[in-house]
Amino acid sequence: MNKDRLDFGKGDIGKLFRAMFVPTLIGMAFNSALNVCDGMFVGHGVGSNALAAINIVAPLFLLCTGIGLMMGIGASVIGGIRLAEDNVRAARVVMTQAYAAGAILFGVVIAISACFTRPLLYALGCSEALEELATDYLLWLLPGLMFFYLQCAGMMLIRLDGSPRYAMAVQIVAAVLNIFLDWYMVYPLGLGIKGAAMATSISCIVAGLMVITYFLCYADKLKFHSLRLNNGGLRATVKSVGYMAKLGLATFIAELAIGVMMVTGNYMFLSYLGEAGVAAFSVGCYLFPLIFSTSNAVAQSAQPIISYNYGAGQHTRVKKALRIALYTAIGCGVIISCVMWWGSDTLAGIFINAGDTARTIASKGLPLLGLCALPFAVNITFIGYYQSCEQAGRSIAYMMLRGIIFMVPAFILLPGIAGVEGLWLAIPLSELLTFIVIAIAYATVHHRHRGIIK
Numbered sequence: 001m002n003k004d005r006l007d008f009g010k011g012d013i014g015k016l017f018r019a020m021f022v023p024t025l026i027g028m029a030f031n032s033a034l035n036v037c038d039g040m041f042v043g044h045g046v047g048s049n050a051l052a053a054i055n056i057v058a059p060l061f062l063l064c065t066g067i068g069l070m071m072g073i074g075a076s077v078i079g080g081i082r083l084a085e086d087n088v089r090a091a092r093v094v095m096t097q098a099y100a101a102g103a104i105l106f107g108v109v110i111a112i113s114a115c116f117t118r119p120l121l122y123a124l125g126c127s128e129a130l131e132e133l134a135t136d137y138l139l140w141l142l143p144g145l146m147f148f149y150l151q152c153a154g155m156m157l158i159r160l161d162g163s164p165r166y167a168m169a170v171q172i173v174a175a176v177l178n179i180f181l182d183w184y185m186v187y188p189l190g191l192g193i194k195g196a197a198m199a200t201s202i203s204c205i206v207a208g209l210m211v212i213t214y215f216l217c218y219a220d221k222l223k224f225h226s227l228r229l230n231n232g233g234l235r236a237t238v239k240s241v242g243y244m245a246k247l248g249l250a251t252f253i254a255e256l257a258i259g260v261m262m263v264t265g266n267y268m269f270l271s272y273l274g275e276a277g278v279a280a281f282s283v284g285c286y287l288f289p290l291i292f293s294t295s296n297a298v299a300q301s302a303q304p305i306i307s308y309n310y311g312a313g314q315h316t317r318v319k320k321a322l323r324i325a326l327y328t329a330i331g332c333g334v335i336i337s338c339v340m341w342w343g344s345d346t347l348a349g350i351f352i353n354a355g356d357t358a359r360t361i362a363s364k365g366l367p368l369l370g371l372c373a374l375p376f377a378v379n380i381t382f383i384g385y386y387q388s389c390e391q392a393g394r395s396i397a398y399m400m401l402r403g404i405i406f407m408v409p410a411f412i413l414l415p416g417i418a419g420v421e422g423l424w425l426a427i428p429l430s431e432l433l434t435f436i437v438i439a440i441a442y443a444t445v446h447h448r449h450r451g452i453i454k
Helices: 013-045 048-084 088-115 117-123 128-160 164-186 192-218 231-311 315-342 344-351 357-388 392-405 407-418 420-448
Strands: none
Touching: 013 048, 013 128, 013 164, 013 192, 013 231, 013 315, 013 344, 048 088, 048 117, 048 128, 048 192, 048 231, 048 357, 088 117, 088 128, 088 231, 117 128, 128 164, 128 192, 128 231, 164 192, 231 315, 231 344, 231 357, 231 392, 231 407, 231 420, 315 344, 315 357, 344 357, 357 392, 357 420, 392 407, 392 420, 407 420
């Protein structure tokens, strides 16, 4: 466990970034593989309607992911600054506060989902043809959600504690277990979409227990700390949690935006192309985590380096970390765009059988969707930078632009201008417009302050 320990304040920035990025990318690659395998098993083993049903439930799962990452990143930024100040106790208190607050939020989400399942699903764009499948998937997903929170928030804090390889191990174990259980429950056991949800819940439980084990047995500095439960202590906790949420809100909006993308896309594809269109769109949604997780790996790898050095006043090291992260993001974005452009039919075939109308629609649409990868990667890297430097306003504004303000109108208006192709181009257009806004604002600040990156 001690081989991972990283000195964010004095170590070479390039080596630190690679030490963070490689295991983070590997862990997220396994998560992306999980999404692909999950879609493949469900699509071929149950049918395209099952894919569409999972796509209906997915925004709720993304809401939970957003809460977990919001609290995890907020706690990691504040914790990194406190560690740079050599205030280990304060960092531990922040971590404990994040877990307590997140558990309450997840409990509310789980209770509402269990009590109001049908109206919730229809609010997410469900149809009568998909209701039974979506209901089965949601109800069997709920038991693992609280453990999923432990995993989400824990990834950020374990990396901050200097153990990116343990964080990678958690993601790999969860993904491999989920893939195996997906296959076993869908095919040998014949449990269909219930089996896929059960597989996810079990893997979330295992990953959550691994995270708790780390903080109880292996952590270097970040351990759980008792919280004061008197009035003063509760007020301090509420204030601290509010600041964490503010810093991590852009990441929550990122996950929420994927949910908005799915809900809006479900409605638009359903209205233009019926259930086959929703199934085709679900293929894009299964592949979108490949874009998202790769870009997120860049941002999350730079985050503890930037926040620690920002807290220590080492601004030259902050600038270098941002520069390396941007170069990495550009390379990743170009590669993903090329893969989705030239491999669209193969990618669609992973999820949907030949001859299915949904496969034809997906094959034509994936190259267009893939155009979003490059601007998305750059946007997420800049947003992560602003989060790490406590510039919550900028990060929230840019995330709102790309995820909601530009995207929803693009989904509604583009099909009327460009036809069905406009459905697939809505996301690339929103990312491009956001990139233009960020570039103009950044160039203005760069000129005013003689540059952030030199």
